Amino acid sequence: MVISALQGLGGIGKTILAQALAQDPQVQECFCDGILWATLGQQPDVLSLLQRWIIALGDNDYKPTKIEDASIHLNSLLYDKAVLLVVDDGWNVDDIEPFRVGSGKCQVIITTRIADVAAEMGRCSNEGYSLRKNLSFK
Numbered sequence: 205m206v207i208s209a210l211q212g213l214g215g216i217g218k219t220i221l222a223q224a225l226a227q228d229p230q231v232q233e234c235f236c237d238g239i240l241w242a243t244l245g246q247q248p249d250v251l252s253l254l255q256r257w258i259i260a261l262g263d264n265d266y267k268p269t270k271i272e273d274a275s276i277h278l279n280s281l282l283y284d285k286a287v288l289l290v291v292d293d294g295w296n297v298d299d300i301e302p303f304r305v306g307s308g309k310c311q312v313i314i315t316t317r318i319a320d321v322a323a324e325m326g327r328c329s330n331e332g333y334s335l336r337k338n339l340s341f342k
Contacts, residue, residue, distance in 0.1 A: 207304065207312045211322030218315035222290050225313065235311070237285040243292040248299050254278055261285075275302035282306040288313065297324050 210218045225231050226239045240260055242253040254274035258266055261281045268274035286309035294300040294316045304312055304325075314325050 207314065207325050209314045209316060209322035209325045211316050211319055214317050218317075219292055222292060222313050222315050226288060226290060231288065235286050235288040237287045237309075239288040239290065241290045241292065242303060244294050244299050246295050250299055250302055254302060257289075271302050275305060278302075279305035282310055285309060291315070294318075294321055294325075297321055300325060 210221060212218055226241065232239070238260070240257045242248075242257065244250075244253070251268060251271050251274055254271065255266075255268055258268070258274065258278055258281065261278070263277075263281060266277055268277065282305055284307060287306060289303060289306060289310060289312045291300055291303045291312060291314045294314050295318060300314055300316075300321065306312070314322070316322050316325075
């Protein structure tokens with residue numbers, strides 16, 4: 205699994221870039237099993253967001269009570285799928301970690317304002333981008 209972190213100041217366009225990627229026809233073709241999106245914020249309800257992804261993947265019966273169990277179940281649902289997982293507005297690694305699931309066909313994109321979060325998530329896969337450093341706006 206590849207994890208890409210988009211990091212930059214608030215309002216710089218991280219979410220817009222992630223949305224553009226998710227709506228690109230070539231990206232959608234690569235991730236033929238779909239795109240899942242979760243916006244975290246500073247105080248996310250991680251369990252509820254994981255449950256929404258589980259339901260989106262077709263399991264309406266599973267009712268998780270713990271974040272770890274939901275993440276494990278989500279991972280099992282994704283084991284043979286090609287899905288783009290977008291975790292938007294992540295503020296800390298502990299909230300993002302349960303969303304690092306899926307097979308080698310999956311990719312996770314994380315948007316964050318926090319450089320340490322991007323560095324930690326990018327370290328997991330040798331990927332990681334700062335919009336300030338890698339994009340020039342004309």
